[in-house]
Amino acid sequence: MSGKPRLTYLNGRGRMEPIRWLLAAAGVEFEEVYLETKEQYDKLIKDGFLLFQQVPLVEIDGMKMVQTRAIMSYIAGKYNLYGKDLKERALIDMYVEGISDLMQMILMFPFSPPDAKEKNIESIKERATNRYFPVFEKVLKQHGQDFLVGNKFSWADVQLIEAILAVEEKVPDVLSGFPQLQVFKSKMSNMPTIKKFLQPGSPRKPPPDAHYVETVLKIFKK
């Protein structure tokens, strides 16, 4: 195993994308192996790489890590993006879990039938603007700091900027009622590691297309 973490997943966002974001934000270079066929996936399982027969898989520091949250917690802990104490960690965990619930809607979106797509976009917009974005707008307004927790860049900030951009792809004007989040988006986008990740040629993956959906269904069909 080289020094760099190695990510195994499909060549697309899915459940791996937040991990790519977090590693990139931490300034950590990584390698990627893309699953393209069912045979590759079956072989990984047969060779014992996938603890629960699932990807994402991240090989890092001698471990074959699975379970998205476990992987992200480890990265956040290792690269000092997890607050300075238990209470800050609790806040970061709460924020990250909330954002993750919102991102779940976006994750499932490409797999919904064509006639449900418009309704799903409405749901995403409703949840973002009524449940999630107001929380972070208020947090930023109340403490007036650049970052969500402890006046320091953390996993929560990375997760939020990712979510904002993902929702904007579906609802372009979604931040119109959220001035603090607009400023936050701009500040985070300009942080050197994130700015680099947002440029063409980075490991960031494009929005899922029909080919991606087809590959998922092909590889994971029972």
Next chain:
Amino acid sequence: MSAKPKLYYFDGRGKMESIRWLLAAAGVEFEEEFLETRDQYEKLLQGGSLLFQQVPMVEMDGMRMVQTRAILSYIAAKYNLYGKDLKERALIDMYVGGTDDLMGFILMFPFLSAEDKEKQRALIVEKATSRYFPVYEKVLKDHGQDFLVGNNFSWADVHLLEAILMVEEKKSDVLSGFPQLQAFKARISSIPAIKKFLEPGSQRKPVPDDKYVETVRRVLRMYYDIKAN
């Protein structure tokens, strides 16, 4: 706010049960406020206690914590049930992720139609016996220790016991191919704090019934059909 943690949820298992288990395993006494009416829920919402308008919510150490995973991680770390370093924590997180996924299939079970319940029961047993239990069986067999991680009682052990008992409620002999897990179940069940939690009169909640489903639907105004996985 009292010194004891206070749990806000329905009078039933749902997403709060893992939190009850972990507090009990840590020997921490807690209070509970049960949501029975829509009014109570709306009061909580209006009072700003629910960060994302959802329960579980746990008041502890001056915080109003929401998001089950955040709450569990906090409790685990506070009461030294989270391993001794980052790598042990990573293992615990992975194992808990697995048992969480398994219990997720059971979480929706009471809300399914009778026909879907039968299919879901079969799915739960299939996932337990082919995907999840073999992993923990092997972990225990390979290191031969009493506990899953670092030869020390942790959140992972509590969560696995909870999952085992829940699956057994769906199929009582589900552990028949798993001798390590049978021994694990006996061992962990006899830890004093857990033994106490397993006795009648504890704050452990029973298998969800129709009354529980009705309460959840009424309080959350969740009247749509829940589909099986």
